Amino acid sequence: MTIPPNKPTETQSPPKATASEKEGSKEVSRRVFLQMFGLSAAGLVLAVHFGELPAWAEEPAAPPGLPLTPNAYLRIGRDGKITFIAPRADMGQGIHTSTAQLVAEELDVDPADFKIEHAPPNDPVYGIPSGVQLTGASSSIAGLWLPMRQVGAITRSMLVAAAAKEWKVNPATLRTEKGVVYHDAGKRQAAYGGLVDAVAKMDPPKADVPPRYFFLFDGNTPPTEVRHGVKLKDPKDFKVIGKSIPRIEATEKVKGAPLYGIDVRLPGMLVATVKASPVFGGKLKSVNDAKAMKIKGVQKVVKLENAVAVVADHFWAAKQGLQALEITWDEGPHANVSNADIVRDLAKAAESEGLVIRNEGDPAKGLKGAAKRIDATYELPFLAHATMEPMNCTVHVRPDHCEVWTGTQTPSITQIVAAQVTGLKPEQVTVHNHWLGGGFGRRLEMDVLVQAILIAKNFDRPVKLVWTREEDIQHDLYRPYYYDKVSAGVDKNGKIVGWTHRLVGSSVVARYAPVLILEDKIDPDAMDGVRQYPYDLQNVKVDYVAKEPPGVPTGFWRGVSVGHNTFVQESLMDELAHAAGKDPVEFRKQHLSKDKRAKAVLERVAKEAGWGKPMPAGKGRGIAVSRVWGSYLGMVAEVSVSKAGDVRVERVLCAVDCGIAINPGHVKSQIEGGIIFGLAPVFLDAITIKNGRVEQSNFHDYRLIRMSDTPDIEVFVIDSGEAPSGIGETGTAMVVPAVTNAIFAATGKRLRKIPVKPEELRRTV
Template sequence: MGQGMYTAMPQLLAEELEVGLDQVRLEHAPPDEQRYANPVFHFQATGGSTSVKGLYEPMRRAGATARTLLIAAAAERWRVDPATCHAERGAVIHASTRRRLGYGALAARAAELPIPDNVALKRPEDFKLIGTSAKRLDSPAKVNGTARYSIDVRLPGMKIATVAASPVLGGKVADLDDAKAKAVAGVRQIVRLEEVVAVVADHMWAAKQGLAALAIRWDDGPNATIGTADVVRELAAAADTPGVVAHKEGDAAAALAGAAAKLEAVYEAPFLAHVAMEPINCTVHVRPDSCEVWTGSQVLGRAQATAAQVTGLPLDKVVVHNHLLGGGFGRRLEHDYVTQAVRIAKHVEGPVKVIWTREEDVQHDVFRPYYYDRMAAGVDAGGRPIAWTQRLVGPSILARWAPPAFQNGLDGDALDGAVHLLYDIPAIQVEYVRHEEPVVNTGFWRGVGVTHNTFVIESFIDELAAAAKQDPFEYRRALLGKSPRARAVLELAAQHAGWGAPLPAGRARGIALMYSGWQTYLAQVAEVAVSESGEVRVHRIVCAVDCGIVVNPDIVKAQIEGGVIFGIGGALWGEVTLKNGRVEQSNFHDVRVLRMNESPAIDVHLVRNSEAPGGIGEPGTAVTAPALANAVFAATGKRIRQLPLERHLRSA
């Protein structure tokens, strides 16, 4: 997916196998839910910041096991004790005689030997690759243009199709006049399905021209009149009902009743689109007895399964060619676009590449859900929190995407971060109210639940600090006595950001802390300026990261930097709004992302230790919104509880 695992995984394997990274060749894995199952999800998937976290030991153990077998095969051939041999750069060497055999000469015999139950893994002090900033193995191809993404697929006789789906979820095609579209040069075929129309052509331009010439009348269905205000109104009503208790310490209700002061707030986080650089696409060739699919997917086994289901073919008759994907961010954890492409391809002779326009990509995304949170805290006479409650309202992605993970009415992803509260507060209660949002499809967005929970928690703790008239950094620090790793990253970020030191006129700092099921601790300080018109300029971001053992420091830093960039755009401008059931945004003119000339200086500082590795692909995004919101408050005195930030600053 491009987040560095194509280098980190080889580093883990090569470390124990005793080969150099220059001796490693990578291949995309084919679909196989058992053989290539993610150890965290227990099926084939990449996402959730789980790659290193889940595969750190399995990849090392695989390398160590192979090394042990290869040494045993060499010792058998030489008739010596395996303990007198060692491995080095893809060869086994006999210490006393300096005899040497390459792995290739030993592989066949090694594969026949019994697999040992336990193999010794290296001690960290003996690492040669783990912990080093090895250059990424996938970079040369991505720089010189030889890397192949699914949108690059070219096949003999291939047609190009682009689509128009119902602009309202649940709508259908009521009537279609395709005469003008068929008259466009290069247009070969119009495929009409219940809720989507595809124009099949010789090339993309003809397909787009044909699509523009179509006269489609839609039956918008039951969601035809719904707008964003309707969604929020229903969420607010759902928040009046107590939810399922997800986390409880002490008696929060009693503590609130006896508190010296009580603070309450409502926070909202909007629908968000992914807008990955590579728009949604999938190439399919359906034959009477087989089906081939070329795509980039985070769930390759599911891509194969949906193609089999649509075609009615056995799974072994469906071949899926795995490609690099130009941005996932959770969007390609869905397989809706594969399903659609196969449905279209069933009506087309030969291979067809289905490409969504950017407008289709934005308006038919699987959006980050809209979340609505009611917060309350009770404080003592000194302003220290003694009670904390959060009632989180939103849909359950896991109930749809991974039903076994949705248990006892709780969605662990929606609650991620909220149930991991690190602050030393004696009475805590976190509730979850499941409320589905049927007007749009909702799914994962680089961090999902944590992106909204960290914004809510770290903004609200900032409110408590302000109410107590205490420094936000010191206020947090005093509450972290039971979490030394969290306290350490908070102090490190503040130190490198120069917390408390004077800033140029018009600038202010905000601070935020994050911990979640990724088991990574991250603190961030944002330095911003807010113009009179409400425009936010982010000048500097300082991050301190404790993700346990670091496999590749440069990749960790790059992931934090990329996550911060993604998070800034989402926090300042990101939102998807609805009117008459339709998504109002359509392209980069109204789905604003951070540009290069707007990007701040980003300083990333890593804590090095021997703790188990945590996830790193998403934390940088999750902690950015609250750091910015708190910096905006420091600069303007305006507490913004509903993202995106700039909309509220400009409206003021």
């Protein structure tokens, strides 16, 4: 098997797309998907296709006596029990419950009665909206808003038609409620379970399905029109959508049910753990396993190209065996790379003009005539995902079949990768997807799967690979290091007259999905957040320099580039406000004449926070507002800074407009979780490189926010009536500038680089 490089070189050009591939929202045929697909130890190259067949027409009707399967998403038993096949992975965001609400609303049932199952790999059926089964980019609700409601509506229409036929009445005279069809005039009723045999003999109605929209990186909300023959409910009639119902799986989690990939237990299963080269790009030179093989329970030591694994009867024996190995590494070409080298390279790259993302008006002229001007550099560090559930994968390889048990954000890609590594056909690979104990983009990657398969091929029974926390921290695919240069100016009235922003950093898409980079050669993720400034900017130029750190693998990290771009945007807006002598809220309002939704969240959060009220000495209040994944957020942070320079975030308030909130409780939970997740990079965690190695290894030196560090958080959900948009990553993107702006308000010190160091804020008086 040939494994292509993990990262593109700086001189590599992305594959060119054909004219047909450039049509619409960068859609790609399934043929191109297979042609473009590649595999590496750290991930894969993938393309995206847009299915055209309605998913509910692709499953054959069940014969009488078996559960009714009116479509690929539902099974209804004679007892009325409903199983919902969830097309997206749940990694704590509550997406299974929220999508069940979409179906249940139109089906007229209680979503709490649903049994949830993970969808099997099947892109044409479950790859909504992008054509690939991928959970990420805050796209789940935005992409499933119409299709899942259609699933419920079409199924309901079939049940009503079956009852109408049996009772010989007009279907329009029937109504449904809580899983029952009623004919009030005839005083008749039929539970859904009693109609399944009749429905199984029917053909589903033909649906004119709306096109599948590509939500990854485009920041757009879906259209609201519906083109099919089954009418959806008017929002004013919603009974389930908009309700903060509990998560369907909550009881199982409280009971400690084995939901996650790491919980898998199989007969005869062995357990492995692994140690990869400590230096990026290094290879295994030699290993002495004599001591390891003497440890009770150790079965075998497996050598890989850049790693070595110990397989044992249980994890403790495998871990002890790994520690007993005597390993010699060929450190390769990156053994001397350190953070200072990477930053120096980025700074040099920032001196050259990049690929132009936006160029409107005459920013150079505007800056030249500005009454006040800001020139600055912003830096953000490498970050690890540090998911709470350690990375793991269980595999059983047979001559004619491979079975995989894991928690993945991409089950269909997992199937294809497993087929490539084993030499089997995709249909010979079964993927059992599980709940994810944290994803944040980490479980988009295939490195752990590839390792697990290569190890399991040495045995005729299942092998579970579990990474240690040290292995995870030191062999992640990190949020890129960003080094951005900005210039902006205001006139004497405080109006922005010029704005330039040069983004410099790694291109994750160039590695993960190069087919998405077409003729403009611009990473669509890198520009997310700068294409959709909410502000009135007439003279603006944004360009992007793709600069890869030598050897360091980079990947998607919660919020992706919109997080880094929002930090730069909202920090610069704050700097301009103070340069103009304006209140930060009023300055932003002055530049939001066109974007009413952005202005609304700004005004709401400022009101709730009591903006303008004096703060005691050593305390400050900061604000940020932006459009993130199609949603609008306004956020205020209140901080206190001690004389020693220690910062405590005391309160964070957020107003959010994500369109129609399917489950407002989930929206609030996601904002709260995103804020807590995003606070760590401000103060605590950063990945640093020295001699080609990651210096951090566990939670003692890669720290996360503890309960004692968590501020009071208040979230205010604004219902604008628009179609739903993304929410899972928004809080993380917004909290960094809100906090750093608050620190400036408390100390007068502007922070353009995170994490914040106490010595930078220490007062000498």
